[in-house]
Amino acid sequence: MKQQKKTILGIDIGGTKIAAALVSNGKMVTPVYTVKTPKGKKILNSISTFYEQFSKKYLIAGIGISTAGMVSDDGQIVGSTGNIPGWQGTKVKSILQKKYRLPIVVENDANAAAYAEYQVGSAKGANPLLMITLGTGVGGGVIVNGKLVRGAHFAGGEIGHIKLSYTKQRLCTCSRYDCFEAYASGNGLLALIKHYFPEKYKSVSTRQLFKLSKTKNKNSLLAIRAIEDWHFYIALGICNLFHVFDPEKIVLSGGLGEEINIKHLTKETSKLLLPALSNSIHIEKSILGNNAGLLGAALLASQSL
Numbered sequence: 001m002k003q004q005k006k007t008i009l010g011i012d013i014g015g016t017k018i019a020a021a022l023v024s025n026g027k028m029v030t031p032v033y034t035v036k037t038p039k040g041k042k043i044l045n046s047i048s049t050f051y052e053q054f055s056k057k058y059l060i061a062g063i064g065i066s067t068a069g070m071v072s073d074d075g076q077i078v079g080s081t082g083n084i085p086g087w088q089g090t091k092v093k094s095i096l097q098k099k100y101r102l103p104i105v106v107e108n109d110a111n112a113a114a115y116a117e118y119q120v121g122s123a124k125g126a127n128p129l130l131m132i133t134l135g136t137g138v139g140g141g142v143i144v145n146g147k148l149v150r151g152a153h154f155a156g157g158e159i160g161h162i163k164l165s166y167t168k169q170r171l172c173t174c175s176r177y178d179c180f181e182a183y184a185s186g187n188g189l190l191a192l193i194k195h196y197f198p199e200k201y202k203s204v205s206t207r208q209l210f211k212l213s214k215t216k217n218k219n220s221l222l223a224i225r226a227i228e229d230w231h232f233y234i235a236l237g238i239c240n241l242f243h244v245f246d247p248e249k250i251v252l253s254g255g256l257g258e259e260i261n262i263k264h265l266t267k268e269t270s271k272l273l274l275p276a277l278s279n280s281i282h283i284e285k286s287i288l289g290n291n292a293g294l295l296g297a298a299l300l301a302s303q304s305l
């Protein structure tokens, strides 16, 4: 027999996997199941399979989808999905709405994650809240007065592409130069490894760099300097964003977010801010981890019930 409590199907579509779970009152009520991300529109088949499986046991009241790429207000994928070929242009919301006749929300993954941080994360209720995801790329989301800043062209929160320089030193994945992402992402960190370890950079991964910085040998000082430079670039990006949004709290997430030394980053950022703001910065790490996107999309969908 189906459980009568209304649940939301939360789905997170990433470049390598699709994750799904049922969410009720901001909490996951099933384990998170994953499948490998198929090409382009076949993703819709994966969503249907998840729906069919979960709906055998639960009453599904809505679907919240968090996805890589820019998403229009009417739930179409409108840009930046290089890691999911063939997904751009898909009218996800209208296709699913016709099929299931349920409230459907489709949101950019970093925006959805920021919303989860605001609703149930460590920075619950912060106004404004700025979330920064540090991983292979750099993403983010901004919440002002409890609402996502989605922008006029659906690019609100695309903080990875603010500029840290004008000297054309670092090529970004977006084809422009010197974006925040080109310095603060995993690729940015690899560029620092190449700078500090010119002869053996190919054998040093970002994970090894962090390990090396905690050991005591002749290379550990170089590793520490590379990590300090990386923190400095992140501080520059945060400083620029701080002066636009004046966030109450900044949340760091993503695989590399876990490696940040909060105390050091706060100190470096404070030195760059307007002097009057130097004690105003509050940075913390996400407590929601990888499931923030899925959770945020489900929370957004539950608003429309």
Ligand SMILES: [Zn+2]
Pocket (backbone or CB within 6 Å): 160, 161, 172, 173, 174, 175, 176, 179, 181
């Ligand atoms: Zn860029």
